[in-house]
Amino acid sequence: MTRNETQCIFEGCDVPSLPQSTKCFFHKNRNVCSFAGCRNQVYARMLCVGHGGRKPCSSPGCSSSARVGSFCCRHGPKPNRKLCTSPGCPNVRHTGGKCIRHGGGRRCRMQGCETHARTGGYCWRHRVQSSSSQDDTDETSSVVSSSSTAVELDPLALLLADDYENEILDDAALDSYFDLLLQSDSVGIAVQL
Template identity: 50%
Template sequence: MSVCTFNDCTNHAIPGSVKCSFHKNRRQCKSKDCNNQVYARNLCVRHGGKKQCHYDGCDSYARGGNYCIQHGGIVVKRFCSVEGCAKQAHAKQLCVRHGGGRLCRTTGCQHHAREGGLCHKHNQNSNPHALTTTVKAEVRTPTTDAVTPFTASTHVDLDQLTPLPLLTDVDFVVPDLASNMYSKWLQLTQDVLWTLHPDLMGISYAGLLPAAMTTASPPMPPPYVPKLPPTYD
């Protein structure tokens, strides 16, 4: 079977005609060897079916009179005929919301047509090569390197925590009051770390001490006494 004579149409021509069933009532451009559809005055757009701008040297098409938009043409927009609606009309002098848009040609679908007479959903289903975006939820598995946030819902059994003995062989000298406060702070820090990370229960206090506290303090230099200038009698 022969193919329809119009450009870019791959439908089969109906018997006894050079046009398909879709283009059987469409006229063909009268220009020689042109297979475009007539737009106006028996001509397609390429061969003068659209009126060109009357401005000298302008090849654009006239819009709203004898001139294009750039040279003074005025396009009067049609608005929806429903009272109180200021949206632009599409079909039947109605906007899309009030029934001016075309519905999807799929049976039972109430969505508006977007491309090829189909809505977005049915257009993707009809095209197997359409690109679809799939959103996958990431499931993060806890690791020992990640820091687990502490929330109020975290259940910790304090009876199962075994306290570590305090470190007594650290070589540094501090006052008794500061030593007691530091030991309490160290014990509290240890309990918090064990509560959040039970896998750190094998760590000793030496790993929690700052480097400056594990070495003996250097001797203090003698105070600086400035020399007075000599006096002359």
């Protein structure tokens, strides 16, 4: 493959070079590897990674690059993880001091279910029921489908919406809800959003 003279000098770069330069705008402040015939970008000591710009692993016979200190990921220090308290178990511990196999971890939030929780505190079997119970609360709080349409909103439903279920409302929020109640002539009011 021949390189066009107006193309950037770096390997794999097809961008046209700047006028009176051999490099494109992106590579204009980067150096080329000093190894003869190499057109890769310098990593360190004027060499690319392939020609010794990165320090190799100090472990005998390993050709990987050093990551932590002078060793690669395989030969470097192991992370200090707490292990399962069951005798001879090499697995990482979870809630309760044990790995999942030996009874650690969280249980499903569904009453009476002893399966391990996966997503949102529910097991795989009850994840659908948890999302359907979420849908039920959404229906009672009047879901709005478009910002330019008038919808019927029940002020009591707004007051009892899921967002405020476990919170104590401040005076300003209560005043605004009671104002909505007083302004309405019927059970629901039309609000232009």
